[in-house]
Amino acid sequence: GAVVSQHPSWVICKSGTSVKIECRSLDFQATTMFWYRQFPKQSLMLMATSNEGSKATYEQGVEKDKFLINHASLTLSTLTVTSAHPEDSSFYICSAKGGGEDTGELFFGEGSRLTVL
Amino acid sequence: GQNIDQPTEMTATEGAIVQINCTYQTSGFNGLFWYQQHAGEAPTFLSYNVLDGLEEKGRFSSFLSRSKGYSYLLLKELQMKDSASYLCAVLDSNYQLIWGAGTKLIIKP
Numbered sequence: 001g002a003v004v005s006q007h008p009s010w011v012i013c014k015s016g017t018s019v020k021i022e023c024r025s026l027d028f029q030a031t032t033m034f035w036y037r038q039f040p041k042q043s044l045m046l047m048a049t050s051n052e053g054s055k056a057t058y059e060q061g062v063e064k065d066k067f068l069i070n071h072a073s074l075t076l077s078t079l080t081v082t083s084a085h086p087e088d089s090s091f092y093i094c095s096a097k098g099g100g101e102d103t104g105e106l107f108f109g110e111g112s113r114l115t116v117l
Numbered sequence: 118g119q120n121i122d123q124p125t126e127m128t129a130t131e132g133a134i135v136q137i138n139c140t141y142q143t144s145g146f147n148g149l150f151w152y153q154q155h156a157g158e159a160p161t162f163l164s165y166n167v168l169d170g171l172e173e174k175g176r177f178s179s180f181l182s183r184s185k186g187y188s189y190l191l192l193k194e195l196q197m198k199d200s201a202s203y204l205c206a207v208l209d210s211n212y213q214l215i216w217g218a219g220t221k222l223i224i225k226p
Contacts (some may be wrong), residue, residue, distance in 0.1 A: 006159075034214075042218075043202070043204065043216060043217070043219040044160070044204070044216055049213075091157070093160075106150075106214065107162075108160050109159060110158070110159050111158065111159040
């Protein structure tokens with residue numbers, strides 16, 4: 001099946017710094033990518049939908065200036081957590097739609113665990 | 118509004134069969150997905166149903182009734198590694214995925 005790679009898997013940073021997470025579709029072109037945040041023992045929370053070449057669509061309550069999303073190519077989307085604070089510590093997961101016949105199936109990255117000290 | 122309902126938690130015994138139900142109310146329907154997620158990992162795809170009926174894939178089966186807005190995931194011959202959260206998601210008329218909160222399945226020996 002289609003492969004989505006997410007990097008880094010783990011990141012620890014100091015409060016006030018910015019962290020960039022990459023999401024790549026390795027063997028297909030992903031016109032749409034999704035970014036999720038997941039707290040322990042809770043389900044996925046959609047943060048934003050990213051379409052190649054256009055601005056991301058953010059879900060209600062998600063700060064656009066805090067979570068910068070760029071989808072500059074059909075195989076790469078990035079999420080930058082700006083001026084990170086301890087409350088931003090979470091598990092961030094990306095997914096991509098595509099991979100041939102578009103059934104709507106999503107292919108997930110491995111996730112990135114962010115810890116802000 | 119759009120709504121996906123599934124039980125929060127279920128417990129089953131190793132070797133047994135368990136059925137996880139999912140009911141949905143969405144604006145349009147273009148398919149229903151089941152994903153498995155182990156703690157600390159990203160979800161993995163299990164099944165996709167767009168037509169009514171039962172789809173069997175090894176130990177896992179998924180059923181859909183569009184008229185009832187209902188699906189279930191059936192897991193047979195349960196193994197300890199099946200302990201995970203199972204997420205139901207519906208693709209609506211805009212091809213947006215609406216996610217359920219997930220069902221945590223606990224397998225006991």
